[in-house]
Amino acid sequence: MDLKTLASAVHQISEERGIESKEVLIGIEEAIAAAYKKQYRERSEIVKSKFDLKTGGLKFWQIKPVVDETTVKFDETEQTEGETAALSAEDERPRYNPSRHIIFEEAKKIKPDVALDEELEFPLEEHQDFGRIAAQTAKQVILQKLKESEREAVQSEFQNKEGEIISGVIQRFDRGNIYIDLGRTLGVMFPNECIPGEHYRIGERLRFYVVAVQDEARSPGIVLSRSHPQFVVKLFELEVPEVAEGVVEIKAMAREPGHRTKISVYSKEEKVDPVGSMVGQRGTRVMAVTNELGNEKIDIIEWAEEPDKFVANAFSPAKVISVEILPRREARVFVAEDQLSLALGKGGENVRLAAKLTGFKIDVRSQSRPEEIQQGGVVEIENAPAENVTKEAPGEEIKKTEKPE
Numbered sequence: 001m002d003l004k005t006l007a008s009a010v011h012q013i014s015e016e017r018g019i020e021s022k023e024v025l026i027g028i029e030e031a032i033a034a035a036y037k038k039q040y041r042e043r044s045e046i047v048k049s050k051f052d053l054k055t056g057g058l059k060f061w062q063i064k065p066v067v068d069e070t071t072v073k074f075d076e077t078e079q080t081e082g083e084t085a086a087l088s089a090e091d092e093r094p095r096y097n098p099s100r101h102i103i104f105e106e107a108k109k110i111k112p113d114v115a116l117d118e119e120l121e122f123p124l125e126e127h128q129d130f131g132r133i134a135a136q137t138a139k140q141v142i143l144q145k146l147k148e149s150e151r152e153a154v155q156s157e158f159q160n161k162e163g164e165i166i167s168g169v170i171q172r173f174d175r176g177n178i179y180i181d182l183g184r185t186l187g188v189m190f191p192n193e194c195i196p197g198e199h200y201r202i203g204e205r206l207r208f209y210v211v212a213v214q215d216e217a218r219s220p221g222i223v224l225s226r227s228h229p230q231f232v233v234k235l236f237e238l239e240v241p242e243v244a245e246g247v248v249e250i251k252a253m254a255r256e257p258g259h260r261t262k263i264s265v266y267s268k269e270e271k272v273d274p275v276g277s278m279v280g281q282r283g284t285r286v287m288a289v290t291n292e293l294g295n296e297k298i299d300i301i302e303w304a305e306e307p308d309k310f311v312a313n314a315f316s317p318a319k320v321i322s323v324e325i326l327p328r329r330e331a332r333v334f335v336a337e338d339q340l341s342l343a344l345g346k347g348g349e350n351v352r353l354a355a356k357l358t359g360f361k362i363d364v365r366s367q368s369r370p371e372e373i374q375q376g377g378v379v380e381i382e383n384a385p386a387e388n389v390t391k392e393a394p395g396e397e398i399k400k401t402e403k404p405e
Contacts, residue, residue: 020153025051027144036060040127044099048121060124064102066116072096151221154185158213158222165234168224170204180208180224193225196258198294207292209234227257232298235289236263242277249274251303254356258296260345262314262353264303275300299353307331311362314354318343321367331360334367340374348379355379 033049041047046063073093096103107114114120168180168187178189178200189208194200208224209231225231233250242248248267255261267274278300279286286298301313308323311331318339324332335343343364344351355362363378 023152025053032058033060036124036127040125042099044097046100047124059126061121062124064100064120064122066104066107066114066118066120067096067101068104068116071117072101154221155213157184158182158210161210162213163230163234164210165207165231165238166210166224167205167207170200170202170206172202173200180206182222185222187222187224189224189226193223193227195226195294195296198226198258207235226293227255229253229255232261232263232289232293235292236278236285239285239288240278240280242267242272242274247272248277252357254353256349256353258294260297260299260349260353261293262299262301262316262357264301264310264314264357266303275302301357307358307360311354311358311360314357315343315350318350329360330363331358332363332365334365334370337366337368340364340366344374351379 029049029051032051033047036049037043037045037047041062048061048063050059050061052058071093072095074096102120104114104116107118107120110120166182166187168182171179171181171186173179176191178194180187180189187208187210193211200206206226208226209228211223211225211228214221214223232255233253236250237244240248243250247269248265251264251266253261253263263278265274265278267277277285280288286300290296290298299316301316304310304313307325308331311323311325311333312320315333315335318335320333320335320339320343322334324334326332333343342350345353351362351364361379364374365372366374
């Protein structure tokens with residue numbers, strides 16, 4: 001093992017993996033200590049090494065924490081086998097080991113002001129020649145430490161991006177999951193986080209909503225989504241300056257990914273038209289979001305404090321004649337006969353989203369037939385914030401096609 005080349009290796013690894021030099025150095029020192037212990041010391045000992053990047057010097061110490069009968073357990077000689085087993089089951093203290101511990105009375109002879117649990121360092125003979133097995137051990141420790149440090153660095157970088165939008169390139173498909181190259185790491189989009197019916201191709205760059213950044217070694221760390229309701233909100237924040245600045249507020253939204261989204265907006269300034277701000281000149285802003293979502297339809301309505309007006313607005317693009325507000329957050333909506341199919345929407349989609357958006361149980365009826373209950377015209381909805389309601393299309397598979405060679 002050529003210790004003189006370690007200094008340059010530390011800086012090289014730090015730059016290539018985006019890890020701080022001190023973290024790389026800690027990993028190397030732990031690896032060297034493991035190799036030293038493998039070659040020259042007992043397995044139970046705690047060995048520490050210190051590498052000087054400037055001189056290439058290497059020093060070793062044996063570490064022993066100061067213990068007494070309150071922190072470790074000593075061998076019981078008078079108890080029966082059953083009593084010993086019972087005590088061991090209840091006692092969580094580690095067993096005293098002279099190779100790993102130093103008794104408090106002995107430690108005071110070395111350092112009079114020593115404290116319990118303090119770690120004493122005992123210098124060891126310096127070695128720079130390690131056997132093949134010890135070198136392999138060092139290599140494994142270094143790789144493991146680098147992997148942990150790299151994961152922590154990525155965790156730190158993406159932790160602040162949770163709830164935000166990032167872009168990435170689709171890398172591969174595996175068991176229904178889609179893995180996205182985010183630069184320094186991979187993100188994963190599970191089937192339920194995809195937009196139903198959307199086609200994905202390897203090498204395609206898309207934008208994603210960061211659902212969670214998990215600190216788990218064996219599971220995907222960054223969970224991404226394109227079906228999350230907040231994905232639409234964040235897209236509008238990027239496209240509409242009035243939303244990003246807080247002048248226009250998105251009060252509620254309801255979404256059926258891949259089909260339709262309804263958003264209610266409110267302006268904090270009288271001179272600013274909230275709907276017009278969202279739509280943009282000639283529809284450029286809403287069209288940009290629609291294109292990102294694969295031509296998903298988006299209805300933007302003005303939020304109103306009066307429940308009847310809010311419910312009526314929620315049925316856009318259908319025109320509502322009148323709304324009757326009933327007890328228990330129920331609303332009866334009357335429309336013209338020629339507006340009935342538009343008010344219900346394909347498969348009841350429009351009335352479902354209106355119910356989600358407003359939080360009302362809605363009963364849609366024709367003005368010319370007010371006593372007749374329409375099929376699919378009565379929709380119940382839990383009294384919950386619309387933006388927290390996610391609609392997943394049951395039984396639909398995610399369509400994926402790889403880029404042709």
